[in-house]
Amino acid sequence: MSVFTSVSNQQLQAWLQDYSIGELVELKGISSGITNTNYFVTTTQDRYVLTLFEHNTIDELPYFIDLMHHLSTHGVPCPDPISNKAGVNLHMLNGKPAVLISCLSGQDITAPTSVHCAEVGRVLAQMHLAGESFASQYSEQAHQNPRGADWRNQTAQKVMAHLSAEDQQLLTETLAFQAELDTSALPKGIIHADLFRDNVLFDGDKVGGLIDFYYACHDVLAYDLAIVANDWCVQADGQLDAAKVEALLQAYQAVRPFAEAELAAWNGLLRIAALRFWLSRLYDQIYPQAGELTHAKDPNHFKNILRLRTAHELRAAHA
Numbered sequence: 001m002s003v004f005t006s007v008s009n010q011q012l013q014a015w016l017q018d019y020s021i022g023e024l025v026e027l028k029g030i031s032s033g034i035t036n037t038n039y040f041v042t043t044t045q046d047r048y049v050l051t052l053f054e055h056n057t058i059d060e061l062p063y064f065i066d067l068m069h070h071l072s073t074h075g076v077p078c079p080d081p082i083s084n085k086a087g088v089n090l091h092m093l094n095g096k097p098a099v100l101i102s103c104l105s106g107q108d109i110t111a112p113t114s115v116h117c118a119e120v121g122r123v124l125a126q127m128h129l130a131g132e133s134f135a136s137q138y139s140e141q142a143h144q145n146p147r148g149a150d151w152r153n154q155t156a157q158k159v160m161a162h163l164s165a166e167d168q169q170l171l172t173e174t175l176a177f178q179a180e181l182d183t184s185a186l187p188k189g190i191i192h193a194d195l196f197r198d199n200v201l202f203d204g205d206k207v208g209g210l211i212d213f214y215y216a217c218h219d220v221l222a223y224d225l226a227i228v229a230n231d232w233c234v235q236a237d238g239q240l241d242a243a244k245v246e247a248l249l250q251a252y253q254a255v256r257p258f259a260e261a262e263l264a265a266w267n268g269l270l271r272i273a274a275l276r277f278w279l280s281r282l283y284d285q286i287y288p289q290a291g292e293l294t295h296a297k298d299p300n301h302f303k304n305i306l307r308l309r310t311a312h313e314l315r316a317a318h319a
């Protein structure tokens with residue numbers, strides 16, 4: 001159950017007096033999700049999601065809230081933060097930063113088809129283009145990827161001693177590959193950085209919306225698509241499903257064609273994307289946070305994906 005901080009009907013009713021969104025009809029905790037507290041809020045006017053941030057300070061949040069507002073007003077299906085009568089969208093509620101956002105239609109899907117992969121590719125490309133006009137409002141420097149190369153190097157050092165000799169070798173080789181990979185020619189912009197299946201709601205075969213923008217940052221655009229491919233286009237054995245990758249890439253490129261450098265870097269970016277999630281899952285397993293829900297995010301899934309992408313990239317590089 002992902003309600004870490006409880007909010008009562010009376011508290012929310014009082015809080016909503018500052019908004020012009022009608023009277024509270026129903027407040028219902030959302031059981032999925034692992035990081036923050038989420039409630040569905042139904043008022044006499046509409047349906048919303050209330051998020052209470054469990055791990056962020058209020059100062060860390062305007063970038064993500066403003067980004068969602070920017071994207072949703074530029075045609076990207078994603079939540080739009082709701083402002084109160086004073087024009088403020090971020091508040092403190094029960095000691096936690098809190099925001100009301102619009103409620104999107106649809107459900108996440110566990111077994112995507114090529115049609116779903118194409119839809120995600122299309123919407124991610126839209127997001128990358130819409131992000132271009134947001135970048136200027138916030139400094140790129142201040143919003144670099146918190147799970148970027150520096151984090152990957154540091155985290156690797158924290159987990160290394162806990163790994164088998166074989167896994168240490170895989171990690172060491174991948175860090176060496178990362179150090180050699182020249183990303184300077186790759187287009188950069190605002191990326192979602194965690195667009196897994198549980199962060200996209202589908203309404204039939206159409207994207208109802210992208211959610212969970214709290215890893216969004218400034219990084220390589222094609223890397224964002226590689227993160228998607230490693231989650232959406234995999235077979236049970238971790239191999240990429242060629243038809244799904246094709247659907248993803250074609251639909252993405254119909255909106256935002258790849259530059260030559262992105263095509264050349266694609267296999268390497270799949271490796272780095274696998275490394276990032278192998279490391280975060282390893283770290284969470286080795287250093288579990290007290291009081292956090294134990295959620296089954298298996299590091300071996302991404303270790304396997306990393307091995308497969310490495311073999312594929314090496315074959316392609318020597319072909």
Ligand SMILES: Nc1ncnc2c1ncn2[C@@H]1O[C@H](COP(=O)(O)OP(=O)(O)O)[C@@H](O)[C@H]1O
Binds near residue numbers: 103
């Ligand atoms: N704007 C939204 N519209 C509809 N449902 C949402 C929205 N935001 C979150 N949800 C629902 O809440 C669940 C948890 O949200 P999520 O952002 O993944 O939480 P967490 O950050 O805690 O992992 C999602 O799986 C989805 O069902």
Ligand SMILES: N[C@@H](CCOP(=O)(O)O)C(=O)O
Binds near residue numbers: 281
């Ligand atoms: N989607 C990720 C979880 C989000 O990353 P984390 O750094 O918060 O663990 C996954 O499936 O591992």
